[in-house]
Amino acid sequence: MALRIKSHWWNAEQARSVPEIAGALAFIAWRLSVEKAVNLHCERFVYTDDRQRMAVIQEYLVFLIQIADRLCYGIMSEDDRRTLITTVVTKVIEQVQDNGQDLFGDGNHGRPFIALLNRRSDEYAQLHFDGEGPSYPFLRHLGYEIQCVMGQQEENRWVIDQVMDKDGWEAYQQFSGTFRNLFE
Template identity: 60%
Template sequence: MALRIKSYWKDDERSRSLPEIASALAYIAWRIALDKAINLHCERFVYDQDAQRLAVIQEYLIFLVQIADRLAHAELNEADRRTLIVEFAKNLFGHVQDNSQDLLGPGDYGGPFIARLDARSADYAEFQFTDDGPSYALLRHLGHEIQTIMGESDANRWVIDQVMDKDGWEAYKHFARAYRNLFE
C-alpha cells in the first residue's frame, strides 16, 4: 500500500513561518519513518523488541533531518536554514519522546535521540547530495546504521540492501516532495 501524505496547506494564501513549516515536516518525517519501519517488518525482517523498531524509526528521522538540511542549504539563507533545522529537530524530539514513552514507559528518549542526531550529522556530512538526491554512499550509511540496530541474524542479513536500494530512496522521495510542497 502506498504511503499517502498531505503536504499542502489548507489555506494556501496565508504565508507560513519557518517553525510552522518545521512542525509539519516533523509530522511528515515521523509518518515516513514509521512507514519504512513497518515495511521492513512486511518484507520479513525481524524486530526483537519494540525498542529496536523505535531505534530504526529514529535512524530514518536522522536521515530525513540530513535531507532537510541539504534541501534547505540550496534554498534558504544560513539563518533561515538554521532556524528551520533546529525547529525541525525540536519537533522530532517531541515525537520521539511522546511515542517512546507511550510504548516503553517513562524515561528520557528525546535526549539520546538528539545526541545520536548530532553524532550522525558529522558522519552524514561526509557524503554527497546532488540535485538528483542522496548519493549511494549516503544511502549505504543509512542502511549500515539500520543493519547495526537490527543485527545480522539470518532473518536480517539483507536489511542493508532493502534500505539502500528501496526504502531509503523512497523515504527521500516522499520527504523531498513534501518539503517542496510546504514551501510553495
C-alpha cells in the first residue's frame, strides 16, 4: 500500500516561513510513521496492544526527526535549522499527546516521547548520514529499536530485517523527497 503525500504547496509562488514548513514536515512525519506501523501489521508482524504500536510509531518519528535535522544541516542557517527542528518536534509532541490521550486516557504522553527523542538523538548522532542517505548502521539502529519494542516472539523475529531493508529506507526516501519539495 502506497501512502500518497502532498509535498508541494498549493500556491508555489507564496513564500513560506520556516515554522510553516516545519508544521508540514511534522504532519508528514506522523503520517509516514503511522503508515509504517500499519505496514508491519500488514506484513504479518503482531502487536500485542496499542501501546506497542504507539511505541513503534514513536521510533519512526524519532528516526524521521533525525533525518530532518541531517537534511537541513548545511543548507540552512543555524537559527533557521534550530527553528525548523524545534517546531517539528513541538508539533510531533502535540500529535503524540493527542493520540496518546485518545488511546490511553489522560496523562502526559509527550514527556516520555521527549525522553525517548533525547536518548535516541545521542545514539543517532554516532551514526553516519551523507548525501546518499542514512548508512546501514543508521537503518539497523531503527530496526533494532523496533525489534526491541516488538519483542522476540516467533511472529516478530524478522521485524528488524523488514525495517532495515524495506520500511526504514522507504520512509527515508518519502520524507527526504517531501523535505526537498517543500523548500522549492
